Amino acid sequence: MxxxxxxxxxxxxxxxxxxxxxxxxxxxxxxxxxxxxxxxxxxxxxxxxxxxxxxxxxxxxxxxxxxxxxxxxxxxxxxxxxxxxxxxxxxxxxxxxxxxxxxxxxxxxxxxxxxxxxxxxxxxxxxxxxxxxxxxxxxxxxxxxxxxxxxxxxxxxxxxxxxxxxxxxxxxxxxxxxxxxxxxxxxxxxxxxxxxxxxxxxxxxxxxxxWPRQPSPEGNLDAAVRDFAASDAPFLYAGFGSMRGGDAATRAEAIVDGGRRAGLRVLLATGWGGLEPPQRCLGGDVLVVSAVPHAAVLPHAAVAIHHGGAGTVHAAARAGTPSVLVPFLADQPFWARLLHRSGLTGPPLDRDRLTADRVQAAIADAVDRRPAVDRVAEKMRAxxxxxxxxxxxxxxxxxxxxx
Structure with missing residues (x-):
């Protein structure tokens, strides 16, 4: 047919x-x-x-x-x-x-x-x-x-x-x-x-x-991403996909500083412009890329900070990666409410009021939810x-x- x-x-x-x-x-x-x-x-x-x-x-x-x-x-x-x-x-x-x-x-x-x-x-x-x-x-x-x-x-x-x-x-x-x-x-x-x-x-x-994207062999990953994800030091993934608007530099800096305070390296995907890290917050513990294949990277991340689009929500949940949601528009508040009510995430963060303190606290909350996320991941993989x-x-x- x-x-x-x-x-x-x-x-x-x-x-x-x-x-x-x-x-x-x-x-x-x-x-x-x-x-x-x-x-x-x-x-x-x-x-x-x-x-x-x-x-x-x-x-x-x-x-x-x-x-x-x-x-x-x-x-x-x-x-x-x-x-x-x-x-x-x-x-x-x-x-x-x-x-x-x-x-x-x-x-x-x-x-x-x-x-x-x-x-x-x-x-x-x-x-x-x-x-x-x-x-x-x-x-x-x-x-x-x-x-x-x-x-x-x-x-x-x-x-x-x-x-x-x-x-x-x-x-x-x-x-x-x-x-x-x-x-x-x-x-x-x-x-x-x-x-x-x-x-x-x-x-x-x-x-x-x-309908998730089939995972690419990790050997096909960009070498810098592959090496970053393979390190024993834990990292957080942050990416807002096609979202843009607001102060993308201050937003990125809050995520990087909050991640550092939580003891995490940061893999930051700039996407269509939702995150634009200023030079002053970069370092050897931060890798900036335009995008990454979620199925290959998220299983290695300690936490994922993202906009709450349907595809990223599913990818993080299936990977067993606790999420911090920062919704922008459209269906993203729907997923933020649903996951919060289900006990899989904490309250969503305001995209225009991100601070290092709020990001650090949200990361700690997300890590505590890993057992619930793991149970959901096992079911989704079936x-x-x-x-x-x-x-x-x-x-x-x-x-x-x-x-």
Whole structure:
């Protein structure tokens, strides 16, 4: 069978799709991934570009006001992505499409081709439940009814790009209806160990477990990173991925000084600019890199200080590495609350109020939580999210008579 996997966003939105693609290909299927230009996934899966670099887009919009950024940069980029995703599906003609919810033209092209599609929730944002609000929409549970209503926020995206949806339908000769073709199901790429399945989710919502990047052989690591991680002296990992904004230099200095006070070396990943260590805080006990493969590095770290993105949350938990969360936006406060309630982390730190004292205290608290983190890690290592998701996809494809 032929499967098209389509996604858009930063590394955390892209790498899971390549992990799933690898499993589907190993099962004998023909798989293609349509994705942005940015991440070097290290995968040899067949892939095509959607024509936009999210790293470049992030840098461009960082210093532009919200509406101007949307009008001059975000909307044109999304128009390119939506058009290319649709063109790729029309030309390649898959049996099933598996897509990130950002790709609003996927339902249209699936309707045109007469094939099923599944949406992917890398964090719970689409499948309504009364147990908790949609990640990134509300910061606290406000009761079952309000929680369920919060999932309607996803429709805002449809309204923002209504003109593009209408144009896509016209290009494919479909009626002018704005009602999107419904998905065959939703794949929630989240660990059931971290987030037990809500009792009120429909049977079409599949909690598969997350889709982690396959660990690279440690011999493939940058030599400096490999040597740093292999040393007997303990270290903390700090990285905020694609997050940026605020005083990145003061933030980095607080983490380095707090780590030193805790007796730890520091492996600091600057990412897209969330951390920018000043020269005055550097030394032989600090290694600064742009990014590292979490699966290869986190198992060696004493503590991980990070933004709380879904991918990093899962990677640290699976590695058995205690976390200190510093959420910025979107779904990150959701994960910070969830892990704190579960006893896996302390209270999250404010990204704009980091001090060496607060970082040192948070590190001490995180280390004390290692037994609970170890228990969760053991359970998560027994999960196989990509295989579970692949089984759902192939079952749906078989049900449509795809060859």
């Amino acid at each position: 032929r499967f098209l996997l389509a996604t858009a966003g930063s590394r955390g939105d892209v790498e899971p799709f390549f992990s799933l693609a690898s499993v589907l290909r190993e099962a004998g299927h023909v798989v293609r991934v349509a994705a942005p230009d940015d991440p070097d996934t290290g995968s040899d899966v067949d892939s095509v570009s959607l024509g936009v670099s999210f790293a470049d887009l992030g840098r461009v919009v960082a210093d532009v006001s919200g509406m101007r950024a949307f009008r001059e940069h975000i909307r044109p980029a999304m128009r390119t992505i939506l058009g290319r995703a649709m063109d790729e599906a029309v030309n390649w003609r898959p049996d099933v499409i598996v897509a990130h919810p950002k790709l609003l033209t996927v339902p249209i092209v699936a309707e045109h081709l007469g094939v099923p599609y599944l949406t992917v929730e890398l964090t719970p944002v689409l499948s309504p439940t009364g147990e908790f609000p949609a990640a990134g929409v509300l910061n606290h549970s406000l009761g079952s009814a309000i929680n369920r209503l919060s999932y309607r926020a996803a429709a805002v995206g449809e309204r923002m790009f209504r003109a593009d949806i209408r144009t896509a339908r016209q290009r494919l000769g479909l009626s002018g209806s704005q009602n999107l073709f419904p998905p065959a199901g939703s794949l929630v790429a989240v660990s059931p160990t971290l987030l037990p399945r809500p009792a009120d989710w429909p049977t079409t919502t599949h909690l598969t477990g997350d 999960e196989n999210g990509p295989a579970t998701a692949a089984a759902v996809i192939t079952r749906i494809a078989a049900g449509t008579g795809a060859s």
